[in-house]
Amino acid sequence: MSLTVPASVDDHHRHDLRPRRSRRRWLWLAIGTLGVVGLLSLRAFTGELGILGVPGLGQDLLTLATSVIIESLPFVVLGIVLSIVVQTWLPDNFLMRYLPHRPVFRRAAISLFGIALPVCECGNVPLARGLILKGFSVPEAMTFLLAAPIINPITILTTYQAFGFDDGILVGRILGGLAIANIVGWLFSVHSQPQAMLTERFAAQCSATADHHRQSRSEKSLDIFMRESSVLMPAVFIGSLIAGAIQVAVPRDVLVSLGSNPLWSILAMMLLAFVISVCSSVDAFFILPFASTFMPGSIVTFLVFGPIIDIKMLAIMRTTFTAKVLVQLSLIVALMSAFIGLVINYVA
Amino acid sequence: MSHISISDRPGGPRSGMRSFRFVFAGTVGVLVVLCGLFLALGSLQGPKLSSAQLDTDAVIASSDQTLRLFFNQSISTVGSGAVSVEPAAGVSVTSEADVVAVKFAEPLGYNTEYTVTVRDVVSPSGGSAATITHTFTTGEPGLYYLDRGVPADAIVRTGLGGSERVVLFEGEGIQEFVPVGEVLAVATAAADRTGTLHLVNPQSGVAEQLLLPEVGEVADLDSSSTGSLLGFTISSDDPGPIPTISHTLYTIDVDRGRDVVAVLDIDGEPMRVSGWQFIPGSSNIVALTTESTIVRVDSTTGAVVPLGQYFEFDRVSADGSHVVAGDPRGSAAVSLVDGAERRLSPSPIDGQQPFLGQTDANSEGALVAKMVLVGESGKTFSSVLAYDDGDVSRILYQTVGNKGAILDFTVSPNGQLVAIEVQPNVSVLDSDEYVMTARPQSVTTYLVDIATGAVSRSVEGFGAVWR
Numbered sequence: 084m085s086l087t088v089p090a091s092v093d094d095h096h097r098h099d100l101r102p103r104r105s106r107r108r109w110l111w112l113a114i115g116t117l118g119v120v121g122l123l124s125l126r127a128f129t130g131e132l133g134i135l136g137v138p139g140l141g142q143d144l145l146t147l148a149t150s151v152i153i154e155s156l157p158f159v160v161l162g163i164v165l166s167i168v169v170q171t172w173l174p175d176n177f178l179m180r181y182l183p184h185r186p187v188f189r190r191a192a193i194s195l196f197g198i199a200l201p202v203c204e205c206g207n208v209p210l211a212r213g214l215i216l217k218g219f220s221v222p223e224a225m226t227f228l229l230a231a232p233i234i235n236p237i238t239i240l241t242t243y244q245a246f247g248f249d250d251g252i253l254v255g256r257i258l259g260g261l262a263i264a265n266i267v268g269w270l271f272s273v274h275s276q277p278q279a280m281l282t283e284r285f286a287a288q289c290s291a292t293a294d295h296h297r298q299s300r301s302e303k304s305l306d307i308f309m310r311e312s313s314v315l316m317p318a319v320f321i322g323s324l325i326a327g328a329i330q331v332a333v334p335r336d337v338l339v340s341l342g343s344n345p346l347w348s349i350l351a352m353m354l355l356a357f358v359i360s361v362c363s364s365v366d367a368f369f370i371l372p373f374a375s376t377f378m379p380g381s382i383v384t385f386l387v388f389g390p391i392i393d394i395k396m397l398a399i400m401r402t403t404f405t406a407k408v409l410v411q412l413s414l415i416v417a418l419m420s421a422f423i424g425l426v427i428n429y430v431a
Numbered sequence: 432m433s434h435i436s437i438s439d440r441p442g443g444p445r446s447g448m449r450s451f452r453f454v455f456a457g458t459v460g461v462l463v464v465l466c467g468l469f470l471a472l473g474s475l476q477g478p479k480l481s482s483a484q485l486d487t488d489a490v491i492a493s494s495d496q497t498l499r500l501f502f503n504q505s506i507s508t509v510g511s512g513a514v515s516v517e518p519a520a521g522v523s524v525t526s527e528a529d530v531v532a533v534k535f536a537e538p539l540g541y542n543t544e545y546t547v548t549v550r551d552v553v554s555p556s557g558g559s560a561a562t563i564t565h566t567f568t569t570g571e572p573g574l575y576y577l578d579r580g581v582p583a584d585a586i587v588r589t590g591l592g593g594s595e596r597v598v599l600f601e602g603e604g605i606q607e608f609v610p611v612g613e614v615l616a617v618a619t620a621a622a623d624r625t626g627t628l629h630l631v632n633p634q635s636g637v638a639e640q641l642l643l644p645e646v647g648e649v650a651d652l653d654s655s656s657t658g659s660l661l662g663f664t665i666s667s668d669d670p671g672p673i674p675t676i677s678h679t680l681y682t683i684d685v686d687r688g689r690d691v692v693a694v695l696d697i698d699g700e701p702m703r704v705s706g707w708q709f710i711p712g713s714s715n716i717v718a719l720t721t722e723s724t725i726v727r728v729d730s731t732t733g734a735v736v737p738l739g740q741y742f743e744f745d746r747v748s749a750d751g752s753h754v755v756a757g758d759p760r761g762s763a764a765v766s767l768v769d770g771a772e773r774r775l776s777p778s779p780i781d782g783q784q785p786f787l788g789q790t791d792a793n794s795e796g797a798l799v800a801k802m803v804l805v806g807e808s809g810k811t812f813s814s815v816l817a818y819d820d821g822d823v824s825r826i827l828y829q830t831v832g833n834k835g836a837i838l839d840f841t842v843s844p845n846g847q848l849v850a851i852e853v854q855p856n857v858s859v860l861d862s863d864e865y866v867m868t869a870r871p872q873s874v875t876t877y878l879v880d881i882a883t884g885a886v887s888r889s890v891e892g893f894g895a896v897w898r
Contacts, residue, residue, distance in 0.1 A: 250481055270454060270455060270458055274447075415459065425473055428503070431479075431503050
């Protein structure tokens, strides 16, 4: 199988498009910068919105949403920068070196890759596809895909910033994420037809990445920055708004009664994680306001379930795995997340 | 280009798929059972205490300190009746979400283990009720004192028990001292009583002389128990139309610089005082001006509030509620909130009516005071330190054979102990002959438990400061 694209055609198109793409990049950068400045200004004035006649609920919504955004934005940008370093500046075979031969240990080692790959779940899907192309088995790539967004340094840092070591939330998230990834990896390694887990279009879509090898590193870095920003920033903004809206719209006593029930608190958190699809780099800040209402185990459930299974991730993973596999994956991850949450609720 | 590692397993696709389905179903089944098991265990368990938060040093120094109990989930409202404290202490209780706040009405005892019990803690969604207990041990303050000796005087810090004695600074001719923030303010005096003021860092031993706005006697050192504000007076000749001595009150925030600032009176002029003190637990000042007005000064805004006309300044109570002042009619406890006056009259000791001396009057109306008992013949006197609960007085300390004298005393911030400065035998003339604050060389400070009258320890020295 070859993914090579005729050089002449590619060069021709690149030559034609380069000036326009460059201008568009700078335009987007300018818009992004202005957006951040506008956001900071909005935050500065949020406390005085009363004099502008904004209704109280609107004030609460803006305050809650912008608080989450302001808290998470530096980490998102840092994550993107580190992602660029990993994807652009590390050698291609860097991850393949020194892996154990026994499948269990090999998957355990792969599940730790995320520590050196500070990329959230959206960025991990293309990486996982790349790993399969590099010779990884499907369960191994799946192990990486599930563990990496949870144990990547940005996620660990933000979770620590939000919760410290309180109630075992940070430790529960890390160990729980690793456990889920390895158990799912083991389970699907039993599958007798690994190729049946993949979509037919997978190989064809992979060929689209070939173009990146022709770019200079700076061009590729800029491309990744734009791509990651365009995926992450809307998720951050929309997730923050939904978070604010939920807290404003849903009566607090409903949240409290849900949050203090061992079963409903976990189910509610899984539903919340599934719907809002917030990035693992910032989900700890998102869920922090709920920490005083919901039991710690349900918070951990949110933090291990959300990075693996949510609307956005299912949509992205569907590009690689069949619907049946995604259903099986969702069921196992949901049960394991609930189990981890229930154990932490009991122990913590 | 690498190949994709997706080869099928041997044994046939159908048997392989059956194996996968079996493993998958088994995994799901095991997880469902485990989830059900821990769901049941969690439901039976009830809320649990996750962590607790209390400043064990602040809780012995001031009232209204709060113990926050954090639960692992939101809980139903907890009332004061569900909370008990052992040893007994007055509390008010509030709760919200996963936190129960237990506010202590009074400062707690030193170095004491307290157990707080919260009963019937339930989740808003119901389930089992839990009883939680939290135990903590309070801190104890440091006691600073001045031990004059040969060849040098020593500023010492000690604890409430044992024989710990940490020399923080040694120097010659120390008239007064007070700890302020992380440093010590030390006043010395020349033979003509001209004073100098140093800030000493006990860690480094570095002493820094302050540049003072006047040349004169430096006295009445005090510092705020919170923050880093130092206050003192400088007395110098004022040749004005009617020659006087200034007694000007100055402050300096040692954490913010070395600017010595005069406290301003209500007329905007530097305040001249015949007595003054910081209010314990704050940075505000109470002073008796040379115009015989007791005033309260807000150190932040400079606002001056007159509280009444008196001639003599005794002290601010250890709980910061009253100032004791005197006039020709006797002593009075003046509220620092509104200036309300309560005339002080000591209760009898064993049926005998004593005379009142220096007094600490707390918010509950109890007194710790120097009292003098006159013998039946009218020719003998005994000086005692007594505790007056409003009905009767009982002796906390008196010198052996009534040979000595109680020179001064300081009640601890929580009202548990009193440091009593004693000259054991007044017939022995052993003054150290310091120009400003001369003391007998035999001066000893005793720590006495106010509740029991028991002496917990004694140290050679005087000028006790609780911090």
